[in-house]
Amino acid sequence: MAWILPIPLVAAIGALACLWLGASRWTARTLLAATALAFALSLALAGRVLSVGPVRAADGWLQADALSALVAAIVSGIALACAAYGVHYMAAVGSHERAEARWPAGRHEALLLLLLACILLSALADSLGLLWIAIEGATLASALLVGVHRRPGAVEAGWKYLLLSSVGATLALFATVALFHSAVHVFGEGPAGLRWTALRGAAGRLDPRFVKLAFLFAIAGYGATAGLAPIHSWLPDACTQAPAPVAALVSTGLLATSLAALLRFHSVAIGCVGPGWPNGLMTLFGIASMLVAVPFMLVQGEYRRLLAYSSIEHAGFVTLAVGLGSPLAVFGGLLHLVVQSLARALAFLVGGTLGRAHGSRRMDHWGGALAASPALGALLVGAGLGLAGLPPAGTFVSEWLALTGGFGGPRLGAAIVAIAAFVVVFAGLAYHWTRMALGPPRARFEDRLPAASRLPLWILLGLLLLLGAWVPAPVRALLEQAARVVLP
Amino acid sequence: MNPLPPEWLPRSNAVNLLAGAFLLSALYAAAQRRALSAVAAYRLNSVALGLIALVVAFATGSRQVALAALLIAAIKAIVLPALLARRVRRGRGAATSEPRTGVPAGMLACVALAVVGFGRARALLGPGLDILASCLPVSLAGTLVGLFVMVSRREAVMQVVGLVLVENAIFLAAVSLAYGMPLLAGIGVLLDLIVGVVLYGPFAGRIEATHGDTGTSRLTDPRG
Numbered sequence: 030m031a032w033i034l035p036i037p038l039v040a041a042i043g044a045l046a047c048l049w050l051g052a053s054r055w056t057a058r059t060l061l062a063a064t065a066l067a068f069a070l071s072l073a074l075a076g077r078v079l080s081v082g083p084v085r086a087a088d089g090w091l092q093a094d095a096l097s098a099l100v101a102a103i104v105s106g107i108a109l110a111c112a113a114y115g116v117h118y119m120a121a122v123g124s125h126e127r128a129e130a131r132w133p134a135g136r137h138e139a140l141l142l143l144l145l146a147c148i149l150l151s152a153l154a155d156s157l158g159l160l161w162i163a164i165e166g167a168t169l170a171s172a173l174l175v176g177v178h179r180r181p182g183a184v185e186a187g188w189k190y191l192l193l194s195s196v197g198a199t200l201a202l203f204a205t206v207a208l209f210h211s212a213v214h215v216f217g218e219g220p221a222g223l224r225w226t227a228l229r230g231a232a233g234r235l236d237p238r239f240v241k242l243a244f245l246f247a248i249a250g251y252g253a254t255a256g257l258a259p260i261h262s263w264l265p266d267a268c269t270q271a272p273a274p275v276a277a278l279v280s281t282g283l284l285a286t287s288l289a290a291l292l293r294f295h296s297v298a299i300g301c302v303g304p305g306w307p308n309g310l311m312t313l314f315g316i317a318s319m320l321v322a323v324p325f326m327l328v329q330g331e332y333r334r335l336l337a338y339s340s341i342e343h344a345g346f347v348t349l350a351v352g353l354g355s356p357l358a359v360f361g362g363l364l365h366l367v368v369q370s371l372a373r374a375l376a377f378l379v380g381g382t383l384g385r386a387h388g389s390r391r392m393d394h395w396g397g398a399l400a401a402s403p404a405l406g407a408l409l410v411g412a413g414l415g416l417a418g419l420p421p422a423g424t425f426v427s428e429w430l431a432l433t434g435g436f437g438g439p440r441l442g443a444a445i446v447a448i449a450a451f452v453v454v455f456a457g458l459a460y461h462w463t464r465m466a467l468g469p470p471r472a473r474f475e476d477r478l479p480a481a482s483r484l485p486l487w488i489l490l491g492l493l494l495l496l497g498a499w500v501p502a503p504v505r506a507l508l509e510q511a512a513r514v515v516l517p
Numbered sequence: 518m519n520p521l522p523p524e525w526l527p528r529s530n531a532v533n534l535l536a537g538a539f540l541l542s543a544l545y546a547a548a549q550r551r552a553l554s555a556v557a558a559y560r561l562n563s564v565a566l567g568l569i570a571l572v573v574a575f576a577t578g579s580r581q582v583a584l585a586a587l588l589i590a591a592i593k594a595i596v597l598p599a600l601l602a603r604r605v606r607r608g609r610g611a612a613t614s615e616p617r618t619g620v621p622a623g624m625l626a627c628v629a630l631a632v633v634g635f636g637r638a639r640a641l642l643g644p645g646l647d648i649l650a651s652c653l654p655v656s657l658a659g660t661l662v663g664l665f666v667m668v669s670r671r672e673a674v675m676q677v678v679g680l681v682l683v684e685n686a687i688f689l690a691a692v693s694l695a696y697g698m699p700l701l702a703g704i705g706v707l708l709d710l711i712v713g714v715v716l717y718g719p720f721a722g723r724i725e726a727t728h729g730d731t732g733t734s735r736l737t738d739p740r741g
Contacts (some may be wrong), residue, residue, distance in 0.1 A: 193669065195680055199687045210694040239694075 032077050033086040033093050033153050036070045036101060039063055040146035044139045052134035057116045060138045064112040068105040075102050079506055083226075091154035092226055095364075095510030100152040100289045104282040104368055107374045108145045110485040114378045115141075115274035117482035121385060122272070137174070142273065144170040148282045152289060156223045157205045160290055164201070167283055168194040170253055174275045175267045186266035193263040197253025204246035204294065211301075213240035223320065225293050229517070232300025240301040240459025247288070247294035248314055255287035256280070256341045257348060258318040265325075268337035269390070273381025276333060280340045280377070281370040288347055288366065292515050295351065300517060304350045308352045312443045315349025318342065327457040332380050332392050335461065338375060339416050342454060343369040349447055350431035350513060358434030360512045361427050367508075368423035368496050377487040379408040382483075383465075386476045392461055394471070401470030405485055411490040413462040417455045423496030531572050536655040539565040540631065543659045543682050544592060547627045547666050548620055552605045552674045556598050559678050559685075563593035566685050569652070570692045582692075587689070603675050623669055627662045634658030652693035659686030665728060 043063025050056045059323070075098040077084060083094040088365070119137070144167055151163035172194065176187025209222050215231050216222035253260035268276040298307040311344040322342040329335040343365070350362025382405060386397050399406030428451065435444035500508070539562060564693035570586035580665055618626065638654035666679030 188673070192676060192680060194681060196664070196667070199684050203687045203690055206691040206694050 030463065032074050032084050033091045036067055036074065036105070037146045037150040038154065039066045039070065040149060042143045044142035044146060047135045047138040047142060050135055056117075056135045056138050059143060059274045060112050061109075061116060063142055063300060064105065064109040064145065066146065068102075068109045069100040071098070071105045071149075074098050075507055079503060079510070085226075089224060090156050090159055091153050093153055094514050096289055096292065096514040097152050099363065099367070099507055099511045100285050101149055103285055103370050104148050104152065105145070106259050107281050107370055108141075110374060110489055111278050111378070112141070113485040114381070114482055115272075117478050118274060118378075118381055118385075121477050123325050137272075137386040140170050140174050140343075141278070144174065144275075144278065145282070148286050151286045155225050156220065157208065157225055157228075157293075158220075158223045160293075161198070161201055161205050164251070164254055164283075164287060164290060165198045166345070167286070168198065171267070171271075171275070171279045174279075175271045177391075178270065181265075182271040186263075188265045190263040193260055197250045197260055200253070200292075201250030201252070202245045204243045204250055207239045207243035207246065208235075208294070208297065211236040211243065224299070228297050229293075230299060231356050232297050232317050235297070235301045237302045240298055241306065244298040244307055244310065247291055250350075251287045251291045251294070252314060255284050255291065255348075256318075256337075256344045257314050258321040258341070258345070261318065264341060265334045265337040268340070269331060269333045271379050273384070274438075276336075277374045277377035279353060280337065281374050284340060284344050285366055285370060287342060291348070292351060296517060298514055304354055308440075310419035311348050311352030311477050312440055313352075314344045315347075315352055316443055316446055318345025318348065319447060321345075323450050323453050323457075326454055327460075328367045329457075329461075330392060331390050332384065332395070332465075333377070333390060335392070335440075336380065336416075338368065339376075339454075340373060342450070343373070346428070346447060347430070348358055349443060350435070353431065353435035353438050353440050354445065354516075355434040356512060356516060357439045358438065359429045359516045360508055361431030361434055363508050363511050363515070364500070365424065365427035365431060365494070367504075368415065368493060368498075371489050371493045371496075372412060372422065372424055375408065375486055375493065376412035376416055378486055378489075379405060379412055382476065383409065384479050385478065386474050387471060388473060392465055395465045397466075397468045397470035397474075399466050400468070401474040402476055404480075405476065406466055408483065408486050408490060410462065410466050411493065413458055413466070415493050417458040417462075418451060419455070421494055423493050426497050447459070532569060533651050535565050535569045535572065536651050536689075539569070539685075540655050540662075542659055543662045543686070544624070544631065546625055546678060546682060547662055548624050550620065552672060553602060555599045555675060555678045556605065559601075559681060560594055560598040561596070562682060562685050563589065567594055569689065573692055585692075593681075593685065601674060601677065618669060623665070624670075625666055630661035630665055631658035634661045638731070653691055656686045656690035656693070659683075659689065662686075681727055710733075 040063055043059055045065075046059045047056050050059060064501065074093055077096045078093055078095055083092060085092045116505070135359055147163045147167035147170060151160050152168060154160040154163055168190075170185055172191045175190050176183055205223070208228065212222040212228055212231065212235050214236070215234050221227055232240075248257070249260065250260075256264045264280065271279065295307050295311060319342050322338040322345065325338045326335055326342065331337065347362045347366050347369075350358050350365060353359075362484075383395060383398060384390050386402075387407070389395070398409050411422070414420075415424050418428045420425040420426075432444050432448060435441070435447075447472075496504075542558050542561040542565060546555045546562065549555040567586050567590035570582060570589055574580075574583035574586050582656060635654040635658035638657045660683050663679050663682030663684075666682060667676050668679075670676055670679065
């Protein structure tokens, strides 16, 4: 009990405190303290799960297995980095932009913490109803954050996000209802039929027609919040218009927890109808998302839109890796979920600094980052390596593991298509990154953020490179256990 | 509790009749040029949904489902339509809109979608007789029609009408699949409230403030 409940609670209480503190200088410190505490508690939970196995809490509404602990640790860690960076970033945001938002002081921090609380709650929920509520809450909080500025682009992004995520949410609700219905003859009509652990334990006795229907709607519904094709088009707008730390948290945290929710439906479906049909569908959605994203990454002019399409591509790859079906591929897919989050959060945050320094979001206005500021240049190059999946970044290892697992399995063709997509992505990223990082610095370059704002970025880069060289034993054990949750 | 519906229910025509009214009102909403008429059609749609939930409540003898039915009636048939109608009247934008395809072609598309929805659901369920067999095909057809309204209209209000039509259709499936699961009914209504009251209001206001009207045509430039 004491292990799980405090994690989302800390963030929720922090949100209320920020709202209450308002313009006080303690607001930023509260944000930092709440995210740091949530991260520490998530690490403690991961340790607990490793030593004694899955933990349950709150009368069976919450549970933590290795997959939940993994997602909670990634999300709260990235949130901590975003908060530590955001303190400097938001302070440097011009006063006219703050006036444009027309928000009372403290509301931004409160919404950020509310978003974190919802994501953590969804990662730790056992009841599928609670999971749905939490993810819906997270999308609503982030829709408000996306539409924070009152310029036409931000309003458009918020509107699009709101409509598409509502469609995704209704589809996911239907998936939840259908799964519940498939178990009515086993559990009766009480709330036990919504518990994921109970459903998975009884997967073999569920009604396969409705399990299939539920999985189909879940992959479309939760896929929408994860950024999978075909409901992905909100992501590029949202990532462009939200403040950089928010974009980083939405495109990593919401993605991770939505994919985890999808994986939970997937494991019930596998237990009920066997691996063939669900894995085929995962492969299809994964490949489709990668193929949809790749052309836009080649021709993209705006840095953050490029990252958003990269997010779609990576979400597609994790889905594909799980669909490939072998234990090694699933392990690689989960490792990829971790390392690509590090890489993209780093890319968003360093992009925030560079965007301010150049006074533009367009990549053709950027140039010579390495010459202008070696530290920022190195961080940018590190992020590029991570996004492209090149050694020594951790994404190389995860992609390699997942694809090796795929070559032993029945879906060789899908693995080959994925490799082809990676090659094209590499070409596109190499083109953009050489133009941004190399060459003479731009005349207008002026880094307005203090050096302390780069500390969380160095830590993200360090972790990204570390996981490329060596996966520490506890992390590996956690990933292996999480892979067994996904693939019983 | 017995998960299967009582014996009289399959023979009852009430659910079939109401499901028909549900689908017709969705199609009627899709055919409207005036936003206010579409909102009125949505109100009928919600009334049909609430009555179906009430029939289910009588059939299963569940007070909780009856409560959910009343909630549906109150929120979906009274509060939300009133909010939408007020927004239309107060808005500076045009109160009429047409599908991008024009009304006749749009209607044909909707009917085709309804037929497809029916066909797929029948293929899934087989020839059943229970309440599910009469509601799930209607639900699938209603979902497709609502989605069509969402993608074919430029007015913000009409896009929201499409969204709430989709929600009603999914909700119909939820009521017929999970009768006796008030939690799900509750959170569905909650979603409606949040989208309709908390978020839609401020956003529509912002679209007006930044673009001069609630038309979203300038919000939909295709971009990479």
